[in-house]
């Protein structure tokens with residue numbers, strides 16, 4: 265990537281529902297950044313992503329997002345949110361549809377949309393399941409459908425909540441390769457919530473750990489682990 | 497999440513045909529309604545002859561029509577001593593002057609109001625039911641209408657008006673006060689923890705507050721003012737003039753495309769809620785806010801001119817849902833057509849049934865529409 269530009273900037277943000285979960289969040293995220301957020305269960309990782317996505321309003325502070333208003337943010341939820349009785353194609357098409365603008369080129373809209381779907385499904389290694397109803401897929405396959413849906417949307421900022429769980433090593437590398445390829449081609453940024461700290465350091469360019477209700481930033485290349493995979 | 501399934505895709509063509517049929521049917525009933533009335537000067541056949549021949553002449557002499565329109569727009573604005581020309585001025589016409597006046601000056605704007613108002617209220621209802629995820633919502637739920645009523649009461653009882661043109665004073669007040677409510681809705685969107693339910697609850701609170709203020713004013717009002725206020729609150733199609741209708745139509749036409757543009761986003765919202773919507777790339781809170789603003793505007797521009805008409809906005813979307821299902825790309829146009837048809841039907845019945853007494857369309861709609869609506873819903877309930 266030649267030059268990186270600012271995608272998201274967060275100032276003095278406090279997130280939470282009835283009580284504060286994480287406060288004093290200050291972040292600047294540029295294209296090419298892969299930010300991993302780690303922390304124990306129930307600490308507020310999902311809440312942070314939901315706040316950035318606009319699903320939860322911040323308790324205080326500001327979020328400035330430079331991604332396009334329509335389809336600029338891609339969200340891969342922890343609970344997937346797929347339409348279970350329709351096909352993989354249909355589900356991925358939901359993302360492709362919000363990411364492609366009909367009025368820019370009405371004639372080729374359908375073609376472009378279906379190209380996006382097939383490419384994304386292929387990258388996730390699910391081509392043979394294209395017309396299968398989602399409810400007949402395994403947990404890991406369903407997770408890849410959710411990722412394919414967001415890739416087909418082609419967002420500038422991907423928010424991925426535990427999108428590698430339930431996947432074996434082979435599939436993890438399939439998904440990571442596809443996402444990295446997409447990010448290189450589209451100059452986008454990504455925030456990943458990951459409970460496995462070791463994996464988080466491997467895949468991220470910046471690591472944020474939630475400690476005592478605040479974010480602490482680490483450089484992943486300087487991380488050391490004890491035998492249990494805990495942070496030293 | 498099973499509202500949109502593959503079966504719907506297959507049924508799509510059939511449903512499009514139904515929508516097309518409904519459009520033609522609505523148009524025909526509009527023409528039919530033009531010929532119906534209680535005047536002893538005019539029977540049905542004569543009025544259809546006039547309608548057909550005048551329409552033909554309108555298109556055959558489009559130059560003269562354009563001249564007349566231009567004359568109205570220029571000469572009449574620059575000099576005060578000029579009389580408005582009818583568009584067919586200078587062309588020999590079927591029927592007597594009084595017959596022409598009944599059809600074109602009296603019935604035509606009325607039916608046009610029915611169409612424009614019906615479309616606006618029904619589409620607003622469909623949009624609001626979709627984005628708030630609640631089938632009980634109608635355009636009057638958000639409190640826009642009670643804002644309008646408050647505005648009208650200010651004008652009638654206190655003589656407090658925004659615009660000092662007498663004919664438009666009440667309309668302007670009603671519109672302005674409903675805009676105040678729209679502004680409150682916009683501000684609500686910025687508040688933390690605002691959910692679909694809180695929009696509805698705040699709307700109900702606004703309705704109560706405005707209602708209480710209006711009641712207080714009624715308590716101190718004179719008899720004449722009371723009757724004027726009561727008349728305003730019976731929604732009626734006789735108030736808007738031809739010019740008013742065109743204004744309403746233009747505003748509606750500018751808002752409709754945006755409504756259709758958001759129909760897919762509404763689909764995702766109604767399929768699986770906010771988290772589902774954002775995971776397919778649709779921003780739910782933004783969409784919800786925009787849709788509420790557009791539908792509130794549609795509602796307020798209509799009821800400012802016509803007074804309170806509530807039933808169409810609730811019933812038309814439900815009736816359409818029985819035919820085309822939950823896909824908003826079809827539901828929005830279908831609701832609009834249904835709304836227009838219901839309004840024409842109720843108004844024509846209202847002005848012919850007990851002629852020469854005219855029953856206001858708002859009242860008529862609820863009387864005939866209510867039982868029919870109940871029948872439809874109960875019948876569907878039986879099928880489940």
Ligand SMILES: Nc1ncnc2c1ncn2[C@@H]1O[C@H](COP(=O)(O)OP(=O)(O)OP(=O)(O)O)[C@@H](O)[C@H]1O
Pocket residue numbers: 281282285304305306307308309310311312342459
């Ligand atoms: N909709 C909600 N309303 C109120 N409180 C909530 C809501 N969702 C989550 N919480 C609370 O907020 C806290 C943080 O939840 P969150 O889902 O952000 O945790 P997390 O870090 O993602 O955990 P995990 O790793 O288990 O997914 C929890 O204590 C939870 O009970």
Ligand SMILES: [Mg+2]
Pocket residue numbers: 309310311342425
């Ligand atoms: Mg979580």
